Amino acid sequence: MTTTVPDLDLGLPGPRSARRVVVAMSGGVDSSVTAALLKEAGYDVVGITLQLYDHGAAVARKGACCAGSDIHDARTVAERLGIPHYVLDYESRFRESVIDDFADSYLRGETPIPCVRCNQTVKFRDLLTTARDLGAEALATGHYVRRVLGPDGPELHRAVDPGKDQSYFLFATTPEQLAFLRFPLGSMSKEATRDEARRLGLVVQDKPDSQDICFVPNGNYAEVVKKLRPGAADPGDIVHLDGTVLGQHDGVIHYTVGQRRGIGVGGRRGAEGEAATDPLYVVRLDPDARRVIVGPREALAAETVLAGEVNWLGADGGVPESGARAQVKLRSVQAPVTATVYGDAAGGARVVLDQPQYGVSAGQAAVFYGEDGARVLGGGWIRGIEAPAGTVAA
Amino acid sequence: MTAAVYLDHNATTPIRPAALDALVQTARAVGNPSSVHGAGRAARGRLETARSQVAALVGRPAAQVVFTSGGTEADALAVRGSNRQRCLVSAIEHDAVLAAADGAQRITVGAEGRVDLADLEQRLAAGDAPALVSVMWVNNETGVIQPIAEVVRLAHAAGALVHVDAVQGAGKLDPSSLAGADLIALSAHKIGGPAGVGALVVRPEVVVRALAVGGGQERGFRSGTENLPGIAGFGAAAEAIGATGGDEMRHARVLRDRLEAEVLALAPEARVFGQAADRVATTTCLGLPGVPAETQVMTLDLAGIAVSAGSACSSGKVKRSHVLAAMLGDDPITGQAIRISLGWTTTAADVDRFVAAWSAMRDRLSPTARSL
Numbered sequence: 051m052t053t054t055v056p057d058l059d060l061g062l063p064g065p066r067s068a069r070r071v072v073v074a075m076s077g078g079v080d081s082s083v084t085a086a087l088l089k090e091a092g093y094d095v096v097g098i099t100l101q102l103y104d105h106g107a108a109v110a111r112k113g114a115c116c117a118g119s120d121i122h123d124a125r126t127v128a129e130r131l132g133i134p135h136y137v138l139d140y141e142s143r144f145r146e147s148v149i150d151d152f153a154d155s156y157l158r159g160e161t162p163i164p165c166v167r168c169n170q171t172v173k174f175r176d177l178l179t180t181a182r183d184l185g186a187e188a189l190a191t192g193h194y195v196r197r198v199l200g201p202d203g204p205e206l207h208r209a210v211d212p213g214k215d216q217s218y219f220l221f222a223t224t225p226e227q228l229a230f231l232r233f234p235l236g237s238m239s240k241e242a243t244r245d246e247a248r249r250l251g252l253v254v255q256d257k258p259d260s261q262d263i264c265f266v267p268n269g270n271y272a273e274v275v276k277k278l279r280p281g282a283a284d285p286g287d288i289v290h291l292d293g294t295v296l297g298q299h300d301g302v303i304h305y306t307v308g309q310r311r312g313i314g315v316g317g318r319r320g321a322e323g324e325a326a327t328d329p330l331y332v333v334r335l336d337p338d339a340r341r342v343i344v345g346p347r348e349a350l351a352a353e354t355v356l357a358g359e360v361n362w363l364g365a366d367g368g369v370p371e372s373g374a375r376a377q378v379k380l381r382s383v384q385a386p387v388t389a390t391v392y393g394d395a396a397g398g399a400r401v402v403l404d405q406p407q408y409g410v411s412a413g414q415a416a417v418f419y420g421e422d423g424a425r426v427l428g429g430g431w432i433r434g435i436e437a438p439a440g441t442v443a444a
Numbered sequence: 445m446t447a448a449v450y451l452d453h454n455a456t457t458p459i460r461p462a463a464l465d466a467l468v469q470t471a472r473a474v475g476n477p478s479s480v481h482g483a484g485r486a487a488r489g490r491l492e493t494a495r496s497q498v499a500a501l502v503g504r505p506a507a508q509v510v511f512t513s514g515g516t517e518a519d520a521l522a523v524r525g526s527n528r529q530r531c532l533v534s535a536i537e538h539d540a541v542l543a544a545a546d547g548a549q550r551i552t553v554g555a556e557g558r559v560d561l562a563d564l565e566q567r568l569a570a571g572d573a574p575a576l577v578s579v580m581w582v583n584n585e586t587g588v589i590q591p592i593a594e595v596v597r598l599a600h601a602a603g604a605l606v607h608v609d610a611v612q613g614a615g616k617l618d619p620s621s622l623a624g625a626d627l628i629a630l631s632a633h634k635i636g637g638p639a640g641v642g643a644l645v646v647r648p649e650v651v652v653r654a655l656a657v658g659g660g661q662e663r664g665f666r667s668g669t670e671n672l673p674g675i676a677g678f679g680a681a682a683e684a685i686g687a688t689g690g691d692e693m694r695h696a697r698v699l700r701d702r703l704e705a706e707v708l709a710l711a712p713e714a715r716v717f718g719q720a721a722d723r724v725a726t727t728t729c730l731g732l733p734g735v736p737a738e739t740q741v742m743t744l745d746l747a748g749i750a751v752s753a754g755s756a757c758s759s760g761k762v763k764r765s766h767v768l769a770a771m772l773g774d775d776p777i778t779g780q781a782i783r784i785s786l787g788w789t790t791t792a793a794d795v796d797r798f799v800a801a802w803s804a805m806r807d808r809l810s811p812t813a814r815s816l
Contacts, residue, residue: 134742139761184739184742
């Protein structure tokens, strides 16, 4: 068995046994191995698990515990490692900072990424504060991303394992947060992590990676939004860009910009009733008019992406107004594309793409990487796009 | 790290030597109290000895004692088994009562944590259906002693039954105030007996329907072969407390009062909840404004001091205190208080170490201390 045990020196001065490190333990393999390796490296490790939502209610099983099996797993691992472990009730913070935002974003016709909000708020703001209060000198997580010490301080870099890289979800990490954070798994492959879990005999070694948004265990986002915002699933018209009403839908929350299949209206038929001529995509969602607007693929083209609430981790203290060359990811699963990013005075950015991109959706993130694609320069929330032919809201 | 300081006796207290001896001896012996043979008769004898010992703890005849698996089962048997159409419970009851009395009316409490008798009287008068009133003897978070004799008087005048969750008062207070109670719940491990055993005291004329049926043990109130080692330990713990003649409580009161005086002298912003009310000698509910309760519990734990906050949840998380919320509404201080509970093993050195650790925590985290 070959494993690449990373150098787990956290760069904290003094004897490791006197350096307290809080590990955010989710109960999964990654954070369990993080805690185990830091303990093995000799740090004073304290595990904390956040109870973010009522698990029993999420899986709709009456009498099920609010905690769920992940919290149980985290406690079991901590007990095995012999580290103090605490469960914090973050239900109300998570609802305010993440779930409400998720529902509102859906209602605006956007495609939100609650995991980013969660990292940005409950984990790197609230939990980080608690870690400081406990006298910790660092907060470590099991994220696959690297923190690299550069000439101007810590930098955020993509993980070594491209299949596991989570840098897209961490673009909102501020320089102050990054100074306190550590990501020991960023230079490991997932296989190496599992090997470590086996070597350490952790009960979670064979747990599958979580795929869904944690508070939507069955993947049915629309159901969750409907429960949170009754009336969100009002039916309305499916309208072609040219104004033709093509059919009915049962709520804009069931649609995502760029979606092709499942619109329920196929391509339009030719005049003689022949086969479909132009495949249709969801181009835009208009929740106020309860309209799903569809059109041909060309209508999805975005030449410029407008981003708000931009976080900048590059040099110069902000996105240069004169523009910075960058690789940009507009969806978590998309390969980065080249672009020039211009800062604006309002804390936003214009991302001018070298080649038009299709299916850019508001609510997702535009994450900027250095020209070599490794270092995270920052990112922002996609607010809108400019199409080659003019401006439309994404 | 030196040995931890354990100041969470209201959660569970160390087993007393006499209780451990009785537990082990009984576990070694064979015999089912229901059996006809000699071993069975010997087991029956041990069971009845323990019943008398536990009955003495609350000043009742042994025949009224029904052994259960603990305080929670005793509360459930009382609340659900008495099967009253109306249930009035104090807003500061333990979850064992609140959950069993699903949909019950909540009797309000005052800011000092004492049940509001006028509110109880009004609620009793507002309905005709036969009621059960459930008020705890001593609150587990604040240590405030509830006016059981007055509750009984009002409830009985209205034809209602009274259940008293006496888990936190037993062994600490004179039981004469429980004289009129119809049902009383007890727990062994809160008095230095083993966990997993408790009792419900049932007055003879009170009808209680069993939750567990079967062999008809415990006069049919609770079927199932008795947990004889646990019950023997329970009895021995009860007897050991009786033999101390109140010395433990006098000792605890001196320590507890010193702890509070020192903490309040160090930190004028700190608050002791229910301090003006009658309290048991062992409990302090201490608020530190601006510092979340869970942060306090974690900080003290990392310093080797075991205390708690709110009521324990099986997941291990700190839940917001419904007791302090009932006393003080949505004041943020209700999420910033910890419970320190002393017990029969607590020493002056424990209190010294607590005060030192608490003081260091306060200097580091209290917004008041930081702004000085």
